[in-house]
Amino acid sequence: MELQKFSYDNRMTRNFAIATIVWGVVGLLAGLLIALQIFIPAMNFGLEFTTFGRTRPVHTNAVIFAFVGNAIFTAVYYSLQRLLKTRMYSETLGKIHFWGWQAIIVAAAVTLLSGFTVGKEYAELEWPIDIAITLIWVVFGWNMFGTILQRRTSHIYVSIWFYIATWVTVAVLHIFNSLAVPVSFMKSYTLYAGVQDALVQWWYGHNAVAFFLTTPFLGMMYYFVPKISGRPVYSYKLSIVHFWSLIFLYIWAGPHHLLYSSLPDWLQALGTTFSVMLIAPSWGGMINGLLTLRGAWDKVRRDPILKMFVVGITAYGMATFEGPMLSFKTVNAISHFTDWTIGHVHIGALGWNGMLTFGMIYWLVPRLYNTKLYSVKLANIHFWLATLAIVFYAVPLYIGGITQALMWKQFTPDGFLKYPNFLETVTQLIPMYTIRAFGGALYVAGFLILVFNMVKTIQAGSFVAEEEAQAPALYSESEMKTQSETWHRFLERKPIRFLIFATIAILIGGIVEVIPTYLIKSNIPTITSVKPYTPLELQGRDIYVKEGCYNCHSQMVRPFRSETERYGEYSKAGESVYDHPFQFGSKRTGPDLAREGVKTGKLYKPNAWHYNHFIDPQKMNQASIMPKYPWLAKKEIDIQSTPAKIRTMKILGVPYPDNYEQQAIVDLKAQADSIAKDLGANGIQTDSNREIIALIAYIQRLGVDISNKPVKK
């Protein structure tokens, strides 16, 4: 067979690798900042742009989509060419992909800090950015499938299968979860409401973990571990079996994020079942990765890069054992809404994603610059810092999570809550939060050592943009010889490409047309006393979303005695039918707010209390860790946007009366005036057009409807 000479393009690999390092610094520092903010309110700096509700989404988006995302692309652009013995399909597409992705990241950081958010975790970005992500993802797919189709090996190595699964699934998840109706540029309401929105969100959320943080990294593991250790995968057969079982099982694990919520029981059971089954394919990958190093442990002893891979793969094994355990309702009853979940996530993020990325960078960058790693010793120090950091990070959160959950559930012998004051269960955690922040600081310090090491390495080397290679052509010479046959081969490949893009196009079109009408019907409330929000409450809700309150406050009272005693009646599915988006939350750093507005409830506070609490929470409770929100009393409500918001809600099926848009502003002002008057009667002078008035209106509405008697017809 004819031997062809060609070269690998290292430019995009290099670009993505540097972007990984740069965004790694940003994402990890943002993480350290919020780790400090959570127990030192002063670290919020009293500015809206630097307050936890906005910085936390910046941290999660930066580490997931910027740091890990660029790491994935680095691995794909490097390994795909070499595994397929071909050059990347298109340099132009590569450039669009690279710069497009970086632009999206910058746009994300700016908009999230400015308060533009959809209010769904890990999918916070507003609709124009969502569209940009879709387009850039298509460019990435185009370049990847183009490369696969022009390969010189007939076999597609298992890593590439993992990359393909990543691309296909992330595309579908992103599109389905991001469906929304725009109100204006940079503001939209999700298509789904309440518990349905929650299901779609966690169906997306869990699969984002699966197909953004897991499958591409398994692909990386299957490429880099054999490459670095110089040994073939322990069992190639196992890699194939666990790949196919993993991708078929992952899809339905999502509902385990909604156990004991108002999601129907059968869906919760489905989530648990699939989550438990997942342990098999997950551990298949872990075992295969670790056993690849059998007989090479002497190398592991010497090489910090392999050490990173070993700790990373082990962390994957631990996280994927813990995940199914947390999906059992009995365990979840304790773990949910606590810091245990945060600890669990970071075993995966710091261990699996972080360590594998570090290992890849240490191995790859010297190769791209045709030099040696500047200092193996520094890499070793980084390894130990990062490993210790994971322990210091996760252990206090496990202890803290269990401590808090048990305090929430503790009753006195007389049958009263032992810790009725939520704040008591928070102050108990301050030492844990301190240790966690120390762990985070260690991790950042280790990463800064990597940055230094890489700068020195790059300075010492010279970049190899084109790496010469040769391989036999995939098709025999006779096949290649005549023009017509080459053309025929081209056609042969084209339908596949065509099919892929046609399917995507049809999918998007179909979704946009069919789903809205279909879902609106099912949004018809089942509880007659539940009514749409008033215009002022709707504006207040948007401020609640904008300030990221859901990052610390849940709105979901679970059906446990300990929770109904503390918060009031447990949450029903029919209560959130007008909630675009749902705001169930996933963490109770502060108390649940689902029944906050119920006048006879245990948590009810008058308007004046809320006003003072928003301005300065520490004045109301000295030990409170909530940030101050003084700007809420200064900024004015965007009253002019009200008609558009009401109109959009009507499109989504919320039953406001006909032509209510015209009435909305009048109603809004009347309600705002009454709240301002009530505040005035309690010695607080404020204009009625301030954001704080709208937020108070929303808070006072929470959980109220269900206690109203249904109107008899």
Add this chain to the structure above:
Amino acid sequence: MSVVFVLVFAAIIMAGAFLVAFIWSVKNGQYEDTYTPSVRMLFDDPPVKIAEGGEQRAEGETSKEDIASEERNPKHETRNS
């Protein structure tokens, strides 16, 4: 909970795509050999002239040396034919 149908629809599309890919991969003979791919990926074939200049090799990539020595050694010529 009619949104479940939307999700089932999306999941079926994905699972369907994966199923087609799986059937294709089996029919294509992707899994007839479940050993050599794991070994083959260890070798990045640089052009021979570079391989012969032994001092240019990156550290630890002894694998290239094996290929180069085999290509120089007529005994193993049958391997490539």
